[in-house]
Amino acid sequence: MEQLSDSERVYVEVDFNLRPEHRFSTLTDRQESLAQQLKCAVKTVRRRSDHALETLTYLLLTGSSALTDLPQRPAPAVRAASEPNAEESMDRFWGLNRGGGVDIVCSEIPPDERPEYASPHDRNYLRYAKFADLDTLIFVRTRLAQLAPDVVVRDFAPSEYFGTHADVLVVIGGPPWNAKYRxxxxxxxxxxxxxxxxxxxxxxxxxxxxxxxxxxxxxxxxLIEDLAVLTRITVQGTTVFLLGGCLTLGVLGAARCLLDAGRGSTNAGYITERAGDDDFVVVTETRRVGGLTDVADLAVVEPLLLMARPYGDHWKVVVDNTERFTRQRKHSPRPTS
Known part of the structure; x- marks a missing residue:
């Protein structure tokens, strides 16, 4: 738990009954005690506790190396004083509102390709075993929880999702295995x-x-590099983000381009300077070096392509560096073994 931020650690310690001032026999009593101390609603404490536990779970699953991607989140008062512009710009970029909701629809493995334990009828059933881009799903959930602890984040497979008018919809994985993307x-x-x-x-x-x-x-x-395809469109008041790629590497690269703790805010600023609040499509390269996914820095190396449009208008090219990609290779098929 030392790897959690100060604010996240409080919620986890209260849940685990490790705080003397909130030591009660039931979780409900402990959370009500913390809510009284913080002068907020109990449901707010519950949401923040859920987010903190998700972060702790991620750190336990990935090990301490996850800290290079997900640095500690400063306490709210410190963060507000040290980086208000970055936080506010990211909230606006993503359309995150206090008390709002974010739905994530992650690609799913076709039924005939899934492991046995992906079936609800299997004795060792694991719900997340059916998701195709699981690494991206975990990363996105964790980062959104850190960016906006007051936002409710839920995840679905395309086959189980029915629109709920969430403020933000994040679609992970390209159209072949994600019906929602299609x-x-x-x-x-x-x-x-x-x-x-x-x-x-x-x-x-x-x-x-x-x-x-x-x-x-x-x-x-x-594999040398994949393509990360990042899209934001507005549909009936819902901000929709589509995180795609030709392969799973590109999908993760798209998520990290916008949510990486070190470069996400910079990349969001680059896009906002050129597209404002309009819909946009960004295509950039994603590489894996030594098992690590390289994170695009659009302020240093511009994307291959940036297209934008005002709501309901026609798409226009804003940045076109596709010659850089085609110059490196004349579309050659994947080598066969």
Whole structure:
């Protein structure tokens, strides 16, 4: 628990009955005691406790190395004094409102590809075993909990999600394995060319002469880089973020580009300077180096492509560096072994 921030540690210690001033026999009594001390509603304490426990779970599952990605969250009073602009800009960028809700719809593995314990009828059933981009789901949930502890975050598979008018909807994983992502494709200036399992799903941009972008591989079949595709659109008052990629690496790269503790705020600022509050699409490279996912820094290396549009208008190209990608490789197929 030493790896938690000061504010998160308080909620966890109260839940575990480790605080003498809030020591009661039931969790309800402990949380009510903390709510009285903080002069807030009990449900607020419960939400913050849930977020703190999620962060603790993530740290336990990933080990201490997770701290390089998720540094300690300062206490609210300290954070407000030290970085109000960064926090407020991220809240506005993501559309996060106190007491609001964020729904996450994560891609799911096709039924015939799932392990046995992904079935609710299996004696060792694990709900999260059916999710395809599980690393991205855990990362997004954890970072949103740190950014906005007063926001309720829920996660779903596409097959179990029915719109609940959340303030923010985050869709993780591209259209091949995420039916919710497919619902938004008619509004987007790109699409993925769905290929059979085991092959890449290249990105196609019709407005740029059907420009085709795909992952890069070494002759020996090692993945060099994938494409991270970040999209924000507004639909009937809901801010929708689509985090996609040709492969799972690109999906994680898209999430980290916008939510990384070190660069997320900078990247959000780069996009806001060029797209404002309009809908946008950003395409950039994502690499894995030594088992670590490289995080894009758009202020240093601009994205391959940035398109934007006012709500309901036509998409326009704002930044086009796609020649950088096509110059490095003339679209070559994935090497076969």
């Amino acid at each position: 619902e938004f494709l008619p509004q987007l200036p790109f699409h993925f060319d769905s290929r059979p399992l085991g092959e890449d799903d290249p990105l196609i941009v019709p407005d740029l002469d059907n420009l085709t972008l795909a992952p890069r591989w070494t002759p020996g079949g090692e």
